[in-house]
Amino acid sequence: MEMELKEFTIEKTIIGPITIVFQDSDNVLIKNIILSTPDLKSKEIAYKSYDNLDSVSFSHLNKRIKKLVLDIQDYLNGKDFKFSLDNFDFSGCSPFEREVLNAEYNTKRGSVNTYGELAKEIGHPKAYRAVGNALRKNPFPIVIPCHRTIKKDRTIGGFNGYQGGIESKEILLSLENVEVQQKKVISESPVISLNKKAQKKLDIDN
């Protein structure tokens, strides 16, 4: 018996439509946040990825999903924001992937870090490529702010699973006042990585 999934799409955002896929039981479970790509709108991707998906109008949304929608809109309107992770379903993620996503979650708006730093932070200093793989599979972009991770040479790297997504990555970074030109972060200040605790850890390592 397949579990029935619902979908709500925020149609107009600065990075195009955003679709939230969730399981609408008494304890709602957020399964996936899908961004649009230049080729495909998020809703099409959603219906391609999941069978038995039902659309829900905003007024009929579960309270928790409503809050997530409003939070995403606030965030995209420039509010400094840390999302609640309540009701997000990480069961599809490996322990390593969870570590990566957790470290990313703890980064701050307006800061950037590198794949290598994230790897070091979670105690696998040479697994920078694996970190990229984990971020590629990030089920909850925006909420887990994977757009803040860039390459060591300060070019912005990949996003949203394929190269076309870097457009959105650039928009999200500039939304956080991180300056990007020619696919490269050009802020004068050094790359600020992770939160305070993580930064301390890194300092000890260096």
Next chain:
DNA sequence: TGAAATGGGCTG
């Protein structure tokens, strides 16, 4: 710029 290193996850 290109090759090689690198490690987690996925497929057969």
Next chain:
DNA sequence: CAGCCCATTTCA
């Protein structure tokens, strides 16, 4: 388990 895929990095 082997072999391949990668949103990286480093070095010549």
